[in-house]
Amino acid sequence: MRTIDQFTALPDAARGLSIALGNFDGVHKGHVQVIRSAAKAASAKKCDLGVAVFHPHPKQFFMPSSAPSNLQSAAGRARSIQNLGAKVFYQLPFDRAMSLMSDADFAQKVLHEGLGITHVSVGENYRFGRDRVGTATSLQALGQQFGFSVDAVPLAGGEQRYSSTRVREALQAGDCETASSILGRLWSVEGRVEFGQQRGRTIGVPTANLSLAEYIRPRFGVYAAFAQIEGEGPVLPGVVNIGTRPTLEGKEERLEMHLFDFTGDLYGRMLDVSLLHFLRDEKKFDGLDQLKNQIGQDIKKAQKLTHAYLQVDPTGSS
Template sequence: MEIFKDWRGLPAAAKGACVALGNFDGVHLGHAGVLRAAHAARPDAPLAVLTFEPHPREFFRPQDPPFRLSLSPERAEALAGMGVQLLYELPFDAAFSHLSAGQFCREVLHEGVGAVHLACGGDFAFGHRRGGDVALLARQAEAFGMGLSVVPPVSDAQGLISSSRIRRLLQDGYPGYAAMLLGRPYTIRGEVRHGDARGRTIGFPTANIALGRHLEPARGVYAVTVRLPGGAEVNGVANIGQRPTVGAAESRLEVHLLDFEADLYGQELSVALHHFLREEQKFPSFEALKAQIALDAAQARAMLDRDQNPAKPL
């Protein structure tokens, strides 16, 4: 997949695509429905996504707590896995936010990326102060000779599949249900940083990763799998939170990799949350904490082994 950061001056090979529009935070099953509709409408054209970085909500409300399900590299990887060939990841800044809906259609979609067909959800809004809706998009698309597919929302028995619903599931401690709506486990990707090394002193060394702009899921302990830089996956047990036993103030992700020893400082890991084991809690001593971590690790090992070997007898 090729990634372009501007709609201006694109090479001819990057134009003439069927373009799906939206933020695509999380790249969930609802987004997959938009991509399928886009491809079905024009299977002869390259499949493309036009999205924004940062997320417009981050630009307009920087004081909000982090809420992103997927940052730029994670989103790109997920879209590539769904067959997207071209990604227009446009910088969302003050100048871009002042483009009118008409300018967006003419300058970006028609003249810039040269879209032959568009696809979006029924709630797609665009342009200065979200002045454009799908009705306006339809009129503009017709005027510029672009096709348009407005894709109905994807739902399950519990309701609409959306990024906001997935966020709530993660914040309530249901990574398994979130994975069903994402089509894959929820993953936090980040660089391993130096911590206070307390885990090593009690026999459970951890890789410490800042949550950064990622949504903070429910605080507590998880069974996880960790993808290493070379692509190998290792099972682990992780804590997300402020570590009340040691009195830390900043929430972060700490991962203990099972049956694995290596120096991972400075390397980027992808940590997939599979099962929520327990809430974060404060222990009266490091010995009590050490005993509980041993229990957590054993539980995580058993649950992940069952996931990965479903036919194995109990």
């Protein structure tokens, strides 16, 4: 998949595509429906599939201090989009000039003259243009004017509405099940394993430490989870703590994962950690003995949950 960060002076191979347009944070089930709609049009029109997003996210441009945290890393989003068949990934630069474009100007200058699209699929609630005046309905009218077809795709399955906001709300409540039902997979954090204080080793529970970086902070606490080591085979079950480790006087927000029956060296390796089920809130214990006892109970619960899950889904992903 080719990544392009402009919409002018494009090579011929990056023009004339059927595209899906949106933010696609998390690439949830609704996003997949939009991208598949564009893929269907690409097949009918005998052209390649593209996916277009704004970079940075408009909310990050207008309100950088209060913009929502990411559900997925940039690399993770790109992989998800590529896995859905996209040949070109447009990261449209969202700057002051873009923010001032009317909906008609965006359709003409970016979609028609810039990308030269043959088709665009959007979510039925998509808004665009200055002051977000453009809608999926107005885009359909503009498509007729500039010669490209438009599909407005419902972002729902049955009675469930798919949205990135609902995923964030579920994660912040510790509701992994609702989050995964919208995403179509377990929510995950990927990062490089960093050196920690190695306190876990002193109580017989070594952990792999990941920075939460720009990810949304799920409910602080302990989770049953899985990890995928980059370049290696099946997922590994374990137990995760997300938070500040109050018993150890920690302050930095981190993810720490203890892998069951694993003895290898993970420092510097890329790890993709998927949350299965929330076990309990993070708390401060009176001492290390009390903490060690509670971790033992957490491990037993997590082992039972991960074992049962792998009987249904051996990949540990959906």
